[in-house]
Amino acid sequence: MNSGLRETGQSSLAFCYMPIYEYISEHPGVEGQSCPICSRVFELRRPVDREPLTVCPICKHPVKKLMSRINVPEITKPLSVSDAKAAGFTVLEKRDKGVYEKL
Numbered sequence: 001m002n003s004g005l006r007e008t009g010q011s012s013l014a015f016c017y018m019p020i021y022e023y024i025s026e027h028p029g030v031e032g033q034s035c036p037i038c039s040r041v042f043e044l045r046r047p048v049d050r051e052p053l054t055v056c057p058i059c060k061h062p063v064k065k066l067m068s069r070i071n072v073p074e075i076t077k078p079l080s081v082s083d084a085k086a087a088g089f090t091v092l093e094k095r096d097k098g099v100y101e102k103l
C-alpha cells in the first residue's frame with residue numbers, strides 16, 4: 001500500500017465535509033417538550049461520521065431530522081441546453097410521451 005498517500009491532505013477533505021441537517025422538535029410548540037429553538041426548524045452542521053442528533057441540544061427533548069440537504073453551490077443562472085452541451089453534458093430529450101418501462 002502507498003503509505004505516503006496519507007500525507008497529501010486528501011483525507012482531510014472527507015473530514016471537513018459537514019452536511020447541513022435540519023431538525024425540528026417532535027412536539028413543536030408544546031410547552032415542556034420543546035423550546036423556542038427546536039419548535040422551529042433549525043440547522044446543524046454535523047460531520048458525516050457523527051451520529052444523528054436525536055435530542056435538542058438546548059432543551060434535550062426529542063427532535064427529528066428533516067430531509068438533509070446536500071451542499072451544492074447554487075447555480076445562479078439557469079443552464080441552457082447549449083450551456084450544458086458546452087460543459088460536456090449529454091443532453092437527452094424525451095421524444096415519446098409517457099413511455100416508461102416498468103422494472
Ligand SMILES: [Zn+2]
Pocket residue numbers: 025034035036037038039056057058059060061
Ligand atoms: Zn429544544
